[in-house]
Amino acid sequence: MKAYIVYYSMYGHIHTMAQAARDAAQDVEGWTAELRRVPETLPDEVLEKMGALDAKKLMADVTTAQPSDLEEADAIIFGTPTRFGNMAAQMKAFIDHLGGLWTRHALVGKPATVFTSSNTQHGGQESTILTFHVPLYHLGMVLVGLPYTFTGQRTMDEITGCSPYGASTIAGMDGSRMPSQNELDGVRHQTRHLLEIATKLAK
Template sequence: MKVLIAYYSAYGHIHKMAEAVAMGVGEIDNAEAVLRRVPETLPRDVLEKMGALEAQKAMAHIPVCTVAELAEADAVIFGTPTRFGNMCGQMRQFLDATGQLWANGALVGKVGSVFTSSNTQHGGQESTLLSFHITLLHHGFVIVGLPYTFQGQMRIDEITGGSPYGASTIAGVSGERMPSRNELDAARFQGRHVAAIAARLAA
C-alpha cells in the first residue's frame, strides 16, 4: 500500500513535518511512505532573495511530484505552508493541473489528509487545512484529519500547532522556529492514522 506525501516547503519546516508523517506511515504493516515535493514556481533569483536556497538544497534529494503519482497512491497526505490563510501558490498550481484526474474519477475513494505551517500562532492554519479540504472533496477523497486521540493537541503548557483538521507547526515571523517535539509527534500520529485507515479501505 502506497501513501504519497506531496508537499511544498520553502524553508524546511514542512519538510521536517513531512519526514515525521512518513515515519508514522511506516509504522503500519505493508505501508510505504513516498515523499515528493510539488514543483517550484519561483525562479532561482527570487528564492535567493527570500533566503530559501539553503533549505531548497537540503531537500534537493526528494524527487519532484508528478500529477500521475496521485492516481498511483492509495492515500495522499498533502503538506503546504499557509499563505494568507490558504495553501501556497505552488501547491495551488500543482492541484490546478489535476483536471484530467478529476474527469476520470481517478482519485475517488482515496484517503486524503493535510498538514500545514504558519509564521504565527493564529496565522491561518485551520483555514488553510479546511479550505484545502474543498479541493479534496471535489476529487472524491475520503478526508482524514488528526483526531483527539492525539492528545498533544490539547496541551496548554506550551505554544503548539495541531487541530482536529490536521497537524501544523508555527515557524516564527522569520522562520526561526523549527517544529517542536509535540508538533512532530502530531505529524507522525497523522501519518500512522491515515495509513491505518487506508489499509482498512484497501482490505
C-alpha cells in the same frame, strides 16, 4: 500499500514534518512511503532574495511530484505552508493540474489528509487546511483529520500547532522556530490514523 507525502516547503518546516510523516508511515505494517515535492514556481533569484535557497538545496534529492503519483498511491498526505490563510501558490498550481485525474474519477474514494505551517499561532493554520479540503472534495477524496486521540493538541504546557483538522507547526515571524516534538508527534499520529483508515477501506 503505498503512501505518498506530497508537499511544498520554502524554508524547511514542512519538509521536516513531511519526513516525520514518511517515517511514521513506514512503521505501519504493510505500508511503504515516499516523499514528493511539488514543482517550484519561483526563479532562484527570487528565492535567493527571500533566503529560501538553503531549503531548496536541502530538498534537492526529493523526487518532483507528478499527477500520476496521486493515482498510484493508496493514501496521500499533503503538506503546505500557509499563505494568507490558504495553501501556497506552488501547491495550488499542482492541484490545478489534476484535471485529467478529476475527469477520469481517478482519485474518488482515495483517503487523504493535510498538514500545514504558519508564522504565528493564529496565522491561518486551520483555514489553510479547511480550504485545502475544498479541491480534494471535488476530486472525490476521503478526508481524514487529526482526532483528539492525539492528546498533544490539548496541551497547555507550550505554544503549539495542531487542531482536529490536521497537524501544524508555528515557524515564528523570522522562521527560526522549527517543528517541536509535539507538532512532529501530531503529524505522525495523523499519518498512522490515515493509514489505519486506508487499510480498512482497502479491505
